[in-house]
Amino acid sequence: xxxxxxxxxxxxxxxxxxxxxxxxxxxxxxxxxxxxxxxxxxxxxxxxxxxxxxxxxxxxxxxxxxxxxxxxxxxxxxxxxxxxxxxxxxxxxxxxxxxxxxxxxxxxxxxxxxxxxxxxxxxxxxxxxxxxxxxxxxxxxxxxxxxxxxxxxxxxxxxxxxxxxxxxxxxxxxxxxxxxxxxxxxxxxxxxxxxxxxxxxxxxxxxxxxxxxxxxxxxxxxxxxxxxxxxxxxxxxxxxxxxxxxxxxxxxxxxxxxxxxxxxxxxxxxxxxxxxxxxxxxxxxxxxxxxxxxxxxxxxxxxxxxxxxxxxxxxxxxxxxxxxxxxxxxxxxxxxxxxxxxxxxxxxxxxxxxxxxxxxxxxxxxxxxxxxxxxxxxxxxxxxxxxxxxx
Numbered sequence: 001x002x003x004x005x006x007x008x009x010x011x012x013x014x015x016x017x018x019x020x021x022x023x024x025x026x027x028x029x030x031x032x033x034x035x036x037x038x039x040x041x042x043x044x045x046x047x048x049x050x051x052x053x054x055x056x057x058x059x060x061x062x063x064x065x066x067x068x069x070x071x072x073x074x075x076x077x078x079x080x081x082x083x084x085x086x087x088x089x090x091x092x093x094x095x096x097x098x099x100x101x102x103x104x105x106x107x108x109x110x111x112x113x114x115x116x117x118x119x120x121x122x123x124x125x126x127x128x129x130x131x132x133x134x135x136x137x138x139x140x141x142x143x144x145x146x147x148x149x150x151x152x153x154x155x156x157x158x159x160x161x162x163x164x165x166x167x168x169x170x171x172x173x174x175x176x177x178x179x180x181x182x183x184x185x186x187x188x189x190x191x192x193x194x195x196x197x198x199x200x201x202x203x204x205x206x207x208x209x210x211x212x213x214x215x216x217x218x219x220x221x222x223x224x225x226x227x228x229x230x231x232x233x234x235x236x237x238x239x240x241x242x243x244x245x246x247x248x249x250x251x252x253x254x255x256x257x258x259x260x261x262x263x264x265x266x267x268x269x270x271x272x273x274x275x276x277x278x279x280x281x282x283x284x285x286x287x288x289x290x291x292x293x294x295x296x297x298x299x300x301x302x303x304x305x306x307x308x309x310x311x312x313x314x315x316x317x318x319x320x321x322x323x324x325x326x327x328x329x330x331x332x333x334x335x336x337x338x339x340x341x342x343x344x345x346x347x348x349x350x351x352x353x354x355x356x357x358x359x360x361x362x363x364x365x366x367x368x369x370x371x372x373x374x375x376x377x378x379x380x381x382x383x384x385x386x387x388x389x390x391x
């Protein structure tokens with residue numbers, strides 16, 4: 001073994017030694033803190049004694065326990081505290097004194113009513129990074145309004161861009177309002193950590209789920225603001241690239257993504273339809289977008305001759321981006337997914353052993369974690385946390 005490989009093996013995860021006091025629940029906040037745990041932080045869930053995190057009651061269930069909760073909260077610790085009671089507040093404040101991050105996703109005003117306003121905590125814990133994630137943020141006319149993922153998908157324009165033209169509104173298949181804001185939350189928390197390392201102390205972070213949806217509207221928002229044109233739902237199509245959608249084959253559907261003129265020509269070569277390359281209607285991406293309906297008919301005419309598996313193999317050999325449309329069972333057994341350790345085994349205190357999604361963040365010198373701590377039962381780690389706080 002050479003010297004550099006020895007060095008690589010001794011590297012720890014980047015957030016090791018940092019502590020997160022985690023008041024978040026359900027999805028957006030727990031998804032953010034799961035990513036912090038993946039990066040090495042010690043995440044301590046502070047839950048209400050009266051049932052804990054709401055997602056503990058969310059299906060699907062196994063042995064009367066929530067798989068939803070388990071998938072978002074493994075590699076964390078739990079202590080139950082009632083922050084309206086003085087004894088529990090004292091414990092919580094001991095935790096704050098040892099924490100690098102305090103994160104919460106209550107409705108604005110809740111933390112202030114509990115006595116934990118940023119202005120107060122900044123004075124007492126000047127190095128603490130205080131992160132708030134809510135539906136609409138701490139300011140603005142809707143700041144105090146409740147929100148869920150579906151609400152911000154609707155208000156943020158994402159639902160208007162999802163589904164097929166003329167059909168009823170469609171929710172994105174995953175909770176993109178929660179998940180996107182959770183990722184922005186992680187980015188902001190780590191930026192605040194860098195700022196602290198630069199000598200500026202702790203920061204207050206304010207992330208709004210609605211803001212994150214607006215930030216993800218891609219060119220649709222810019223297009224409207226510049227031209228007045230409103231982008232509408234297009235099914236699987238992209239509003240500015242063609243061919244770039246799902247196409248019917250002999251036995252199912254597949255994705256074909258000819259993102260530029262070169263790839264379009266290569267796709268036509270695979271299809272043995274070089275006439276499409278010469279067709280005046282398809283000679284540029286702009287023209288293909290203008291004539292996308294006709295292009296779809298021509299491509300599907302040819303795709304009908306073979307199965308999705310046959311076509312994907314041919315496109316892969318030519319280097320043209322394509323894919324079958326997989327369900328979750330196919331994803332879980334896909335060789336690329338497993339080669340990247342994206343399915344992990346969790347030793348769960350309730351289920352014994354479960355499998356779930358892994359850490360997509362790969363870094364030089366930091367191998368994927370092999371062993372994972374199962375999502376904690378409510379107040380599971382109280383004794384060890386209290387002992388740690390007293391050291």
